[in-house]
Amino acid sequence: MRLSGLTSGRRQRAAALVAAAVCSTVLSWPGPAAARVTPSPPVGIPRLDWRPCTPGSPYDCATARVPLDHSAPAGRTIDLALVRRQATDGARRVGTLFVNPGGPGGPGTVQVPQNYDSFPKELRERFDIVSWDPRGIGNSTAVNCFDGTDAAEAWGRTKPVGFPVGEKERTAWIDAYEDLGRRCEKHDADLLRHVSTADTARDLDLLRQAVGEPQLNYFGVSYGTILGATYANLFPDKVRAMVLDSNIAPSAWTNGGRPDARTPTFLRMGSDLSASATLNRFLDLCGSAATDRCAFSAGDPKATRAKFDQLMQRLRANPVDTWTYARTVADTVTGLYIVDPGRANLARRLQDLWEGRTPKPAVFPPPPPVANPEPYLGDEQAMAVWCGDSPNPRDPAAFHALEESSARRAGDAGRFWTWAGEPCATWPARAADGYTGPWNRPTANPVLVVGTTYDPSTSYTGSQAMARELANARLLTHDGYGHTALFNNASTCVKTYESRYFVDGTLPPPGTTCRTDKQPFS
Numbered sequence: 001m002r003l004s005g006l007t008s009g010r011r012q013r014a015a016a017l018v019a020a021a022v023c024s025t026v027l028s029w030p031g032p033a034a035a036r037v038t039p040s041p042p043v044g045i046p047r048l049d050w051r052p053c054t055p056g057s058p059y060d061c062a063t064a065r066v067p068l069d070h071s072a073p074a075g076r077t078i079d080l081a082l083v084r085r086q087a088t089d090g091a092r093r094v095g096t097l098f099v100n101p102g103g104p105g106g107p108g109t110v111q112v113p114q115n116y117d118s119f120p121k122e123l124r125e126r127f128d129i130v131s132w133d134p135r136g137i138g139n140s141t142a143v144n145c146f147d148g149t150d151a152a153e154a155w156g157r158t159k160p161v162g163f164p165v166g167e168k169e170r171t172a173w174i175d176a177y178e179d180l181g182r183r184c185e186k187h188d189a190d191l192l193r194h195v196s197t198a199d200t201a202r203d204l205d206l207l208r209q210a211v212g213e214p215q216l217n218y219f220g221v222s223y224g225t226i227l228g229a230t231y232a233n234l235f236p237d238k239v240r241a242m243v244l245d246s247n248i249a250p251s252a253w254t255n256g257g258r259p260d261a262r263t264p265t266f267l268r269m270g271s272d273l274s275a276s277a278t279l280n281r282f283l284d285l286c287g288s289a290a291t292d293r294c295a296f297s298a299g300d301p302k303a304t305r306a307k308f309d310q311l312m313q314r315l316r317a318n319p320v321d322t323w324t325y326a327r328t329v330a331d332t333v334t335g336l337y338i339v340d341p342g343r344a345n346l347a348r349r350l351q352d353l354w355e356g357r358t359p360k361p362a363v364f365p366p367p368p369p370v371a372n373p374e375p376y377l378g379d380e381q382a383m384a385v386w387c388g389d390s391p392n393p394r395d396p397a398a399f400h401a402l403e404e405s406s407a408r409r410a411g412d413a414g415r416f417w418t419w420a421g422e423p424c425a426t427w428p429a430r431a432a433d434g435y436t437g438p439w440n441r442p443t444a445n446p447v448l449v450v451g452t453t454y455d456p457s458t459s460y461t462g463s464q465a466m467a468r469e470l471a472n473a474r475l476l477t478h479d480g481y482g483h484t485a486l487f488n489n490a491s492t493c494v495k496t497y498e499s500r501y502f503v504d505g506t507l508p509p510p511g512t513t514c515r516t517d518k519q520p521f522s
Helices: 017-022 108-114 121-126 149-156 167-192 197-210 223-234 265-269 271-287 301-317 325-335 342-354 379-389 396-410 412-419 422-426 460-469 492-504
Strands: 060-067 077-085 095-100 127-132 216-221 239-245 447-454 473-481 513-515
Touching: 060 197, 077 108, 077 197, 095 108, 095 197, 095 223, 108 127, 121 127, 121 492, 127 197, 149 167, 167 379, 167 396, 167 422, 197 216, 197 223, 197 379, 216 223, 216 492, 223 239, 223 447, 223 460, 239 492, 265 271, 265 412, 271 301, 271 325, 271 342, 271 396, 271 412, 271 447, 271 473, 301 325, 301 342, 325 342, 325 412, 379 422, 396 412, 396 422, 447 460, 447 492, 460 473, 473 492, 492 513
Parallel strands: 095 127, 095 216, 216 239, 239 447, 447 473, 473 513
Antiparallel strands: 060 077, 077 127
């Protein structure tokens, strides 16, 4: 679920909202905040000393010190790295908006600055936008199970890329992640037990108090939705406004509160089915376009689906350089996350492989002007959160059968998402203070849940479930593509509703659907 954010331009499409806005629910909402003041925080609340991240940068950075174990505040402490972009229209400033960009394992101090322009213009004008690297991640006190980058890279070479194919690769994959778990337990076993989503939600409440907000404004995407739901149920009276975009159903994340799981997290979430539907839709749209718009097009949808299946069969037998079948499937699923330019680039890579050429290396966006734009982000950081929080089968030998079952219902994408859960089978730590529910504690204000219909990672059914499981939530459907409406800059309609909600509490009418501004390959 971890994102590598690329942004795209947007087209205006707000006029259609005028009539619907008349019917929208309006809450009793505080007006714009007074001028910024930074009094000394009470004892136990972190003090934030904001300074420019780099000379001339529009972003400020700070470090917060918080307890490792919130039940033992006098014990060991850890550091959280924060980043802030102040509201561009200070006279109309509403307050501070905290953002979690997903993961687990997403470094907010990098991804939020990199995707800053994706936020609706009114939010950038009227809110200080603040993000942070959650505990265990990136520039904060991080889970790092190697003595240096050489050791981490050497470990990475011991496992297949994408997922394992065949008995030999399955053994190598299982052994590699079991070895990683042993290394992590030796490095800092105590940290592994205190990087749960509930720990981070408690950090977030301290950060809220540190910036002087009486209630929380929060925007969470992907994994950030389960973090938001956890906060909303631990601190329900502190929710002013909360948007959850591309959702993980709490019941799927926690296995309904049962510690013993027979199905991996991603299959409970329906990621395999959602990725399969998204891939088929991509191939149909590609096949309906000419090759100058979608390089992989075979002239019609049916022929393009068949071409993809034939390419997968060919790569199983004869990889193109290092592009194996498994690497290509993994690249295809993650290549569906960002619509523009992600899908056109994915189509070109698939066509290169079809013609026997090695695809060109990916071009990444320039690093944002922050202190450390390239922190270490090893697999163990996401695993420490996810495996410690979310139950998964504990027998590695079970995953081959689970893979075949998922492949029967979801094709190639099922193999990718099944094996994505296997590292948790041998992970050595469980969260010391996790949160498994209840999820229906009434919040001070309603939550806005945004779900995209064709999402290769978090299914639309997960957003529907989030809206049902929370006590006070409204679902906004984005009839579109990609992982998160926010980072895809996909719908002016969605952005308009989000802006109105954050500024004055106006919810979209029940059952509202927003369409994407532009169809892929159109």
